[in-house]
Amino acid sequence: MTNARLSVDAMCSFQWPFERELALWTGMGIRHAGLLMNKIADDPKTKLSALDGAGIRISTLITAGFQLANRASWDGTRAVQRDMIDLVAAHDGHSIYFTTGRTVRCDWDEDCALFAEAVALTVEHARRQGVIAAFEPSLRTSASFCTSLSDAIEVAEKTGLGIVSDFGNNWMERGLPRTLKRAMPHIALVQIGDIAISGRGGRAHIGQGDLPLKRMIGDVLDAGYQGVFDLEVVPADYAAETDEDELRAGIQAASDLLDAMNV
Numbered sequence: 001m002t003n004a005r006l007s008v009d010a011m012c013s014f015q016w017p018f019e020r021e022l023a024l025w026t027g028m029g030i031r032h033a034g035l036l037m038n039k040i041a042d043d044p045k046t047k048l049s050a051l052d053g054a055g056i057r058i059s060t061l062i063t064a065g066f067q068l069a070n071r072a073s074w075d076g077t078r079a080v081q082r083d084m085i086d087l088v089a090a091h092d093g094h095s096i097y098f099t100t101g102r103t104v105r106c107d108w109d110e111d112c113a114l115f116a117e118a119v120a121l122t123v124e125h126a127r128r129q130g131v132i133a134a135f136e137p138s139l140r141t142s143a144s145f146c147t148s149l150s151d152a153i154e155v156a157e158k159t160g161l162g163i164v165s166d167f168g169n170n171w172m173e174r175g176l177p178r179t180l181k182r183a184m185p186h187i188a189l190v191q192i193g194d195i196a197i198s199g200r201g202g203r204a205h206i207g208q209g210d211l212p213l214k215r216m217i218g219d220v221l222d223a224g225y226q227g228v229f230d231l232e233v234v235p236a237d238y239a240a241e242t243d244e245d246e247l248r249a250g251i252q253a254a255s256d257l258l259d260a261m262n263v
Helices: 018-027 044-053 071-090 108-129 149-159 176-186 213-222 244-260
Strands: 006-009 032-036 057-062 095-098 132-135 162-166 187-192 194-196 202-204 229-231
Touching (some): 006 244, 044 071, 071 095, 162 176, 176 187, 187 213, 213 244
Parallel strands (some): 006 032, 132 162, 162 187
16 A cells, blocks of 8 residues: 555656546555646546545645746736635645746845735635645746745745745755754645766656655654655656656655655
8 A cells, every 4th residue: 555645746747648647546546646737727627526536635736836027927827826726625635836936137035025926815815715825946947036945934934835845956955954844834745756866867766866865754754744745756858758667666665665764
């Protein structure tokens, strides 16, 4: 049986349609899943009803983020986020999240102020609906002015958003155990995976990389985390087909790791 606190994210199977993902999740006994907005947008009622029928809860739903430099686009982004919050709420899900976006002309503090203004209505709506609206600090500077978990704490304090803490983004941070403890009141979700430092490099499934994962998960647990662990292994080439055998093995390895940690 797959560990009850393991979530599998649709980013692991980026090119797959929702139906294929659901079949794999169901067959492997997955109880939590992270969804991609674009994969359910054509028929959310049918697809999320199928997810409910399989006994799988939405751990998170990745949705559109803001173009901070383009105020005229903010209302449209808010509307999309509001719709996704309503979907997650209707199916007893946990959270939505997005990256912060960025400008080029503004410094960090100015970007943060713009982001707080842009996201305020989303945070308010999420609270009314009982869903956590969260953001992910990302090393992709094209998508985020906030690149570290330590800086994310300040953003969370200023916006009321939760934080998605991803090993793939924060594994190199100085003093990560201390930062996790400071961030924990804001942590909505912890995402796990491995990083191959040498060889082909990049993100990898559990045990295929070089991260000290037992220590890192131990740090998360010591900081007081009680949520699910979302497996997110993002392919270096988004156009590449996901190997099903490799994904199954990766899910099993993540489950085995959580079992070994008595999670």
